[in-house]
Amino acid sequence: MKRVEIKRARSLKGEITPPPDKSISHRAVMLAALADGKSIVRNPLMAEDPVSTMNAMRMLGVEITEARNQKSEIKSNSELPWVVDRTPNSELIIHGKGLYGLKEPLDVINCGNSGTTVRLLSGILAGNPFFSVLNGDDSLKQRPMARVINPLKEMGADISGRGNDGYLPAAIKGRKLKAINYNMPVASAQVKSCLILAGLYAGGLTVITEPQRSRDHTERMLKSMGADIEVDGLTIRVRGYPPMSPLIKGGIEGGLNPLDVTVPADFSSAAFFIAAVLIVPDSEILIKNVCINPTRTGMLEVIKDMGGIVRLENIRDVSGEPVADIHCKSADALKAVKMDKDIMPSLIDEFPILCVLAAQADGLTEIRGAEELRVKESDRIKAMATELRKMGVELEEYPDGIAIKGGVQLKGAEVESYNDHRIAMSLAIAGLAADGTTTIYNASCVDISFPGFFEMLKGLI
Numbered sequence: 074m075k076r077v078e079i080k081r082a083r084s085l086k087g088e089i090t091p092p093p094d095k096s097i098s099h100r101a102v103m104l105a106a107l108a109d110g111k112s113i114v115r116n117p118l119m120a121e122d123p124v125s126t127m128n129a130m131r132m133l134g135v136e137i138t139e140a141r142n143q144k145s146e147i148k149s150n151s152e153l154p155w156v157v158d159r160t161p162n163s164e165l166i167i168h169g170k171g172l173y174g175l176k177e178p179l180d181v182i183n184c185g186n187s188g189t190t191v192r193l194l195s196g197i198l199a200g201n202p203f204f205s206v207l208n209g210d211d212s213l214k215q216r217p218m219a220r221v222i223n224p225l226k227e228m229g230a231d232i233s234g235r236g237n238d239g240y241l242p243a244a245i246k247g248r249k250l251k252a253i254n255y256n257m258p259v260a261s262a263q264v265k266s267c268l269i270l271a272g273l274y275a276g277g278l279t280v281i282t283e284p285q286r287s288r289d290h291t292e293r294m295l296k297s298m299g300a301d302i303e304v305d306g307l308t309i310r311v312r313g314y315p316p317m318s319p320l321i322k323g324g325i326e327g328g329l330n331p332l333d334v335t336v337p338a339d340f341s342s343a344a345f346f347i348a349a350v351l352i353v354p355d356s357e358i359l360i361k362n363v364c365i366n367p368t369r370t371g372m373l374e375v376i377k378d379m380g381g382i383v384r385l386e387n388i389r390d391v392s393g394e395p396v397a398d399i400h401c402k403s404a405d406a407l408k409a410v411k412m413d414k415d416i417m418p419s420l421i422d423e424f425p426i427l428c429v430l431a432a433q434a435d436g437l438t439e440i441r442g443a444e445e446l447r448v449k450e451s452d453r454i455k456a457m458a459t460e461l462r463k464m465g466v467e468l469e470e471y472p473d474g475i476a477i478k479g480g481v482q483l484k485g486a487e488v489e490s491y492n493d494h495r496i497a498m499s500l501a502i503a504g505l506a507a508d509g510t511t512t513i514y515n516a517s518c519v520d521i522s523f524p525g526f527f528e529m530l531k532g533l534i
């Protein structure tokens with residue numbers, strides 16, 4: 074388990090391309106596997122979480138080959154000496170099996186640390202005519218599964234999980250599903266996507282309504298593949314391709330067209346650098362090729378309210394997603410803000426790094442309506458409260474959020490990642506603005522979403 078030491082930074086300068094988007098990479102692999110024919114996924118994220126999805130799809134009989142692509146579009150061509158570009162430049166060829174072509178796995182599918190893998194896959198497996206068992210690491214085994222098991226059961230799925238259907242491991246015996254009308258109690262793109270995928274196997278129109286808008290990569294990608302899916306405000310309607318035979322041996326009418334997608338950089342990975350530049354004086358960086366899908370960029374609104382300046386340049390479309398270069402400069406002073414439930418889904422993964430920004434903003438920042446953060450890879454409210462206190466921050470923890478008294482001089486400390494990638498990276502950024510040395514224990518978990526994070530950071534210092 075890696076221990077990393079971070080020292081106060083005097084300034085950050087340069088140009089970076091963060092790793093490819095994790096959510097889009099998961100979806101591209103799964104949906105390509107269900108398409109009729111060969112798909113190309115350019116610039117996929119090759120980190121632990123999406124690799125869990127690739128392994129799962131391989132266990133279900135899907136052939137996935139990886140090729141280096143020298144001509145990748147996502148390549149920095151800057152001549153600047155400080156350019157840090159770790160873009161792996163690879164592409165995946167995925168031989169789609171069609172909606173009903175997956176095969177029964179020979180063993181338990183281990184989804185590792187990845188909530189997206191297990192939740193989305195449950196929706197696919199519920200409609201496939203074989204037996205499968207899903208499991209994960211110690212963190213994933215503690216994360217709620219009832220949120221997908223219950224609505225899948227309403228669709229007629231034969232699925233059960235440990236602890237009265239609450240947790241992994243979960244067992245699924247796929248069968249014919251029926252369309253339902255479902256009002257989601259929690260805004261969650263993982264739950265929504267699980268039900269959309271199950272809806273592909275159901276007879277009729279599955280209608281899903283979310284309480285707040287969560288990330289919509291599944292909807293965009295399925296639409297580009299020719300699926301009959303419509304988004305109307307907070308409601309999503311998807312028409313299924315039910316099996317022709319009641320024994321679900323395949324033979325459906327219609328299906329999904331193959332994909333040819335280029336995955337842009339992940340806003341949630343860029344977020345650490347955006348925050349770093351805001352809190353380290355005399356800094357300026359350009360973050361290239363970042364997906365700025367509006368369901369993901371709530372942090373930019375918060376930064377604007379805090380008085381920080383972040384500019385989006387060269388806005389364009391890449392494979393149906395909006396993409397831009399993000400130009401950031403140090404902030405003279407940041408001011409405290411309030412965040413509530415409504416904005417939460419659009420910055421759900423940025424909670425830990427926003428806590429760090431809050432610690433540097435003058436006044437009391439309040440983040441409420443964030444109870445979902447208690448069931449992420451770690452309890453992120455508790456993790457940030459405990460570790461920021463060690464760094465000298467005064468704060469109050471609530472069941473649904475946190476209040477942070479900002480504008481303090483952070484102190485270097487020995488801090489813990491809880492094996493949560495986003496906690497490790499957020500504490501590293503806090504360390505850049507702290508006196509002395511910050512030592513982060515169990516820091517190798519950054520590989521879940523961002524292999525090379527510490528090297529990229531070093532390149533900017």
Ligand code: S3P
Nearest residue numbers: 096189260261262263264421422
């Ligand atoms: C994700 C959705 C979010 C997010 C997670 C990735 C996705 O989870 O926190 O990191 O790819 O759909 P919820 O949808 O459960 O909030």
